[in-house]
Amino acid sequence: MEGRISADLLRGHTDTIVLGILMKNDAYGYQIYKSIMDRTDGLYQLKEATLYSSYKRLEKEACIVAYWGDESQGGRRKYYRITDKGRIQYKQNIADWEFTQRILNRLLKEEID
Amino acid sequence: MMIKKYVDDLFQSYESTPELEDFKEEIMMNLKDRVQDLEKKGKSSDEAFAEAVAELGDITAIADDLSREKRKEIIGKMYVDTKPKLSAGYAIGYTLAAGVLLFGIITSLITYFSTGDNLFIAISSLLPFVVPAGAALTYLGLTTETTAKYPMHWKRALIYTLAVGLILFGISISSSQYFMENSDPAAILGVLIPFVLPGILVIAFLILTEKKRFKPWLMQEHERHHEAYTGYYKDTEEITKRGMLSGALWIGTMGVFLIIWILTNILYALPVFLFAIVGELLIEYRMISKHKRNSTAK
Structure with a gap:
């Protein structure tokens, strides 16, 4: 049986997904959006609005900072950079997720064992 | 400039703040990039625009946070109990x-x-x-x-x-x-x-x-009252109209009263108020019957 994506479950991890992308390098909104689209082969339709509220939240928590790029033409872009606090948060979120995953697997797959 | 107009319209009802302008600029650039990408994939510019906008989703919640009106409200709520x-x-x-x-x-x-x-x-x-x-x-x-x-x-x-x-x-x-x-x-x-x-x-x-x-907290209170009132008067517009009508009636009455008083005698002038009261009742009656008509039409 083919699996489908659980949008709710994914949405709960938007912040972590964003932090994960920014771990590698700074990016602006559309780059982040595109990299999520590319990684999921377009299977997951994430609304950009969800991302915007995630940026605002992460900014408020000081996990990321925003700055304007200095593009010479065609308008400036707003870039996001992960902070040290953001890195720690990311690692914590991943650890939390792995733990949750283990527990969930134990609970959900009990029938099969 | 379809994108700029779209974004401007989207935030039309929000009070401008530096943060909101920043946010608009960010959205605009990202939309522009998205539309360009979709066009490269062979979409027409209209299709690309429609798709990019659909992917944007509902951003009003974020705009609420960034708009000053909202911020005032939050501050107002915070201090609502302390008397100035x-x-x-x-x-x-x-x-x-x-x-x-x-x-x-x-x-x-x-x-x-x-x-x-x-x-x-x-x-x-x-x-x-x-x-x-x-x-x-x-x-x-x-x-x-x-x-x-x-x-x-x-x-x-x-x-x-x-x-x-x-x-x-x-x-x-x-x-x-x-x-x-x-x-x-x-x-x-x-x-x-x-x-x-x-x-x-x-x-x-x-x-x-x-x-x-x-x-703000009082405005919310008023809104609740207003909702309770809607059974009687359809909407604020009707209430305003009614208020203006009786306002005009009473100002006119005062004028006529003063003129008759000056020209003749206060005793002749007083009955003018009786006419005004009748007029007021007629306005009220008209409003109620109109309201009934409206509600049966719906």
């Missing part, structure tokens, strides 16, 4: 105004007893004190912040104060005309009207152009 403190200047102002008023009352009482219980002279001697005290209290009252209302801008309050002062002054000198010199009503109205009429007109204009100064 009166500044020292205002406390002194209130005390002085009350003092002048009290002094006037005492003076008029002394006058009353010393002139052999002459009520008219006593009232006349009170009025000169009422004018400055009334004006000062008007100004102070309008510019004082209370738990329910924000203070009025001082310039606007000053105009109110001048108008109130003018009216009080008019009443004061015309009543002393009446009491002291026993002039006839026409002469008194001649003194009264040049002061009172412009004063009333200015105040009417100010009241009609008044912005709400209620604090």
